[in-house]
Amino acid sequence: MRRARHRVANIAHLVDGHLLFALRVSHPHIVITVDRRGVxxxxxxxxxxxxxxxxxxxxxxxxxxxxxxQDLWGMLRSGHQLWRERGRPEQWDFGMTVTRHAQTVWAGSQDNGQYTG
Structure with missing residues (x-):
């Protein structure tokens, strides 16, 4: 099993419910499970x-x-960057537009464009 170490200021941002929601929207193929037990x-x-x-x-x-x-972590880092660039939307700020041909998830307003990672 491969092991890598990365320097970060704080891992606690990974338990923010709004960020987790945004990551699950931008990267739906990644299942994210957070274990909050322990220090x-x-x-x-x-x-x-x-x-x-x-x-x-x-x-x-x-x-x-x-x-x-380990590349899954890199994908989530880009999702975290997208979340910050879009003003850290809360889960309540997300919406979906569905047409006969497609569905689009956006944050804040449809005018902001599709929310993807």
């Missing part, structure tokens, strides 16, 4: 190809990522 949260990631990664804080102030799906 710091632990996050398990999994995709349809059965790749997985466990993200948890280490004593050195970095996070440890174990598993064969």
């Amino acid at each position: 710091a949260p632990r996050v398990d990631l999994r995709d349809a190809d059965r790749r997985s990664a466990r993200v948890e804080p280490s004593d050195s102030g970095s996070i440890s990522i174990d598993g064969d799906g």
Whole structure:
């Protein structure tokens, strides 16, 4: 199993319910499970190809990522960036427009365009 360490200021943002909702919208193929038990949260990631990664804080102030799906963490980082760029919308700010040909998820207003990662 591969292991990587990444320096981050705080892993606690991963338990923000509004961010988790936004990540699940922008990256619906990634299953995100947060374990809030213990001193710091632990996050398990999994995709349809059965790749997985466990993200948890280490004593050195970095996070440890174990598993064969370490790129899933990179995808979620881009989703976090999108969430910040869009003004950190709350889950109540999301909407969906459905037509006969497509469905589009947006945040804030349809005029803001599709919300994708």
